[in-house]
Amino acid sequence: QVQLQESGPGLVRPSETLSLTCSVSGAPISSNFWSWIRQPPGEKLEWIGYARHNGNTNYNLSLKSRVTISTDTSKNQFSLKLNSVTAADTAVYYCARMVATIGLIFDYWGQGILVTVSP
Amino acid sequence: DIQMTQSPSSLSASIGDRVTITCRASQSINGYLNWFQHKPGKAPKLLIYAASSLQSGVPSRFSGSGSGTEFTLTISSLQPEDFANYYCQQSNSALGLTFGGGTKVEIK
Numbered sequence: 091q092v093q094l095q096e097s098g099p100g101l102v103r104p105s106e107t108l109s110l111t112c113s114v115s116g117a118p119i120s121s122n123f124w125s126w127i128r129q130p131p132g133e134k135l136e137w138i139g140y141a142r143h144n145g146n147t148n149y150n151l152s153l154k155s156r157v158t159i160s161t162d163t164s165k166n167q168f169s170l171k172l173n174s175v176t177a178a179d180t181a182v183y184y185c186a187r188m189v190a191t192i193g194l195i196f197d198y199w200g201q202g203i204l205v206t207v208s209p
Numbered sequence: 210d211i212q213m214t215q216s217p218s219s220l221s222a223s224i225g226d227r228v229t230i231t232c233r234a235s236q237s238i239n240g241y242l243n244w245f246q247h248k249p250g251k252a253p254k255l256l257i258y259a260a261s262s263l264q265s266g267v268p269s270r271f272s273g274s275g276s277g278t279e280f281t282l283t284i285s286s287l288q289p290e291d292f293a294n295y296y297c298q299q300s301n302s303a304l305g306l307t308f309g310g311g312t313k314v315e316i317k
Contacts, residue, residue, distance in 0.1 A: 094252070134308050134309070134310050134311070135296060135298075135308035135311075136308070137305075137306040137307065137308070150305065151210075151305065184252075184253070186253075191258075191259075192240075192241070192258060192259035192262070193240075193241035193242075193243070193258070193259060193300035193301070194241075194300035194306060195243055195255065195258045195259075195300065196243070196245070196253075196255065196298070197255050197258075197264070198252075198255075199252040199253045199254075200252055201250065201251055201252045202250075202252070
C-alpha cells in the first residue's frame with residue numbers, strides 16, 4: 091500500500107520561503123515521478139510540478155521562477171520549496187505519485203496540508 | 210494551458226440514482242483524461258484513467274467515456290459512500306497538467 095504524508099509549517103510570512111516535505115512509504119522514490127499540487131480556497135486544483143530521482147524536473151510555467159522540487163532517496167522523501175510567497179499562495183498542498191503509463195496519472199495522493207501565508 | 214471545464218459544479222441526487230458528470234477540454238487531449246474522487250480531509254482517489262480505464266479496486270459502478278474534447282464520468286447507482294467532490298484532469302501536455310473545477314455530489 092503506497093502512502094504519502096505531507097509535513098511542514100502551516101503558517102509562512104509573506105516574502106519568505108514555503109518548505110514542505112512528503113514522506114513516502116510502500117514505494118521507492120527511485121521509481122516514477124513525484125509531484126506537488128495545490129488548491130487555494132474556493133479555487134481549482136493547480137499542478138505545481140514534479141521531479142524524478144535522477145534530478146529531472148518539470149514545473150508549471152506560472153510558478154517556475156519560484157519553485158524547486160527535489161527528491162531524497164536516502165529518506166524516501168521529496169520536497170517543495172516555493173519562495174517569495176504572497177497571500178495568493180495560501181492553499182492546501184498535496185503531494186502525489188505520478189506514473190507514466192497512458193498519459194501521466196496521479197495514482198496516490200497525500201491527504202494535504204493547509205499552508206496559510208500571513209504576516 | 211489546456212482549460213478543463215466541468216459541469217455541473219454541483220448536483221443533488223438520491224441513493225440508487227444514475228449520475229453523470231461532464232468534462233470538456235479547450236482542445237483535443239487524445240484521451241489523456243483522468244477522474245478523481247475527493248472527500249474533505251482525505252487524500253484524493255484515482256477512479257478512472259485514460260478516459261475509460263477503471264483503476265484497480267474501484268467499484269464497477271464507476272465508468273468513464275469520451276474522446277477528443279468531451280468526457281463523462283458515470284456512477285450507475287449512487288451509493289452513500291459516493292457523496293464527494295469529483296475532478297477531471299488532463300495529461301495530454303506534460304508541460305501543463307490541468308484540472309477541472311470540480312463537481313460536488315450531494316444527498317437530495
